[in-house]
Amino acid sequence: MTVSEAAELTRRFSREALVKGIGEEGVRRLRSSRVAVIGCGALGSTEAELLARSGVGFIRVVDRDVVDYTNLHRTHMVGEADAEQGTPKATACRDGVINIDRSIKVEAIIDDVDSDNVEDIVRDVDIILDGTDNMETRFLINEAAVKHDKPWVYAGVNSWYGTVMFIEPGRGACLRCLMPEGFEGRQASCDVIPAIGTVTTMVGSIAANLAVRYLAGDRPEPGVLYSIDAREGSIEKIRVERNPQCPVCVMGRYDMLARRPALGLLTRVCGSEAFKLRLTADAPSPEELSSRLASRFSWLISRPNYVKVITKEGVTVTVLGRRVVVIEGAANEDEARKAYNEVAEAAGMPVLVDAAPRP
Template sequence: MEFTSRYSRQIRFAPIGKHGQELLSQKKVVIVGMGALGTVLANHMVRAGVGYVRIIDRDFVEESNLQRQMLYDEEDARQHLPKAMAAVAKLQAINSSVRMEGIIADVHAGNAESLLSDADVILDGSDNFQIRYIINDVAVKHGIPWVYGGAVSSRGMFAVIRPQITPCFRCIFPHAPVGRGETCDTVGVIGPLVHVIASYQATEAIKLLVGATAQLNTHLEQIDLWQNDCDFLPIAEGKNPTCPACGKKEFEYLNLHGKESEEFVTLCGRDTVQISPTQPRSVDFSTLSKRLSVLGLVEQNRFLLRFHVDNCTLVFFEDGRVLVQGTHDITTARTLYAKYVGH
């Protein structure tokens, strides 16, 4: 591949060089979550010339995202565009030579392997431990390196996970935190922190993609920008031989298939309940709009349909997912879903 002046400054950086740039152009990166971290990660991967970038997100753009989610603008929020689609539109204008795929979906046990297992590197832009344990199971099972990242308030952390070489995520975090914990929706987050953590993640990803494994960070690094504090937790020797994931190869997070036809999950701090079908299904927006428009206000674009009723908003996606906004109570969400959608 012949490179133009687009990557000249990156090629002049000796640890990458022309050979490294050629390697980047042949690689595939999957980014899970296109919120604050994900938008920075995607921006770096596309600008760096990674050959194929797949971005996955279950949500749509809202005004409150604009303070820190760098790829979106006010028009995206007005149109309630899915983040994956809005991000791809921006990224294609940034670098049309990169192949991009935007997927509107929630990563779960039923689809994780099909979405993640063909990646050279997986990047974590998610906001909860459940998805990270799923990412970890796929990564360990298929031998794919991934880069964990988290950011809330003024504090963030990141780590590089290399299956069979480093401890896996479950070695480092054997159990998910009890309760909801702090989230950006409950205690806030400052924009600069997001860029710092995601830029560290992106740098580690580029090292992995060009084969610079000797330079990889071997710590769980924690940063507090407001308090000017940085801690390094050594994890290289923390591999657990009895770890369910990398030790026993049990991959229990890939086997969490619900027995009911739908799964109900409260989105932390969002006053929203997500309802996901356990089996694939598709939604005909035209038919749904006709049925619901006699019951309440319906707004629609080509990616989702919003139905306003009973002081709540039901947001329908083509894959059958529904967000019930205006409540964090699963019983209330179940009632509204049964009333207006059925089973």
């Protein structure tokens, strides 16, 4: 850091430097820190925005989804234009962070988080923040964090209630200690989770606060579960003991990391009416897709990281990056498959037959 950069940092974060537990040294530590925010919806966008405003120097944001109107009441740094265009949440989050502070290095990854990529996502960061909406991904993050000795902050919201826990491998309980049955023992659900923006912002703020404390050198106590009742305005702290028989943080067993992701399968996106597909091979680049599809579809949006078209039946098909496809507006899986195949055939991508890929 040059003398002029240090002076600008001191000026910009002069109020933050006055805070006990941060100080000028904490400000410098924050600026040199690297963070991964997995999920860029209500929780993740709150966390990313607060980390950016706190001066974190590198933020990696990861999400496979696109912005729609149902996100606007609770998701930070997005607006109606993003919903109209179906902007990838990771892209919108990246642009929002850059708008706050152009000197922050932001990496946006438009992809599913699975056993193929989660270790690469967390390997070179100082802390991971949970902005996801499903327990399967959270258990996967927990295993990757423990394996690579990375602290992370678990966060979840349902209606007026939320939970947050700072997890530091080797110093306290991990997520599997909190939920010994693991993902396999939990009943899967794709119900729409009720949420209000005030609650997701409150929970995301507590999560980001724990991360800021850790990065500034004021390490929070690990294994403390914050149970938030936003309707009553109460927060209860519950001590979670490390399980001496924990298969993850004690025995070093990583069952979720060992599972291979489902590729080429059309599935419903939990909590929405959309369908998603993880391609078995990289799709053509967005520029190539745009040129191939322009003559076939009259309604097309093309951006550097995605292409979105509407079929003649009114179904929207969005290709995000090179590996993820989101289909919206289909009444059922058959309609979603038909819409995807219409786009795939025109684009030279694998088509689907009975939910299985055909080269």
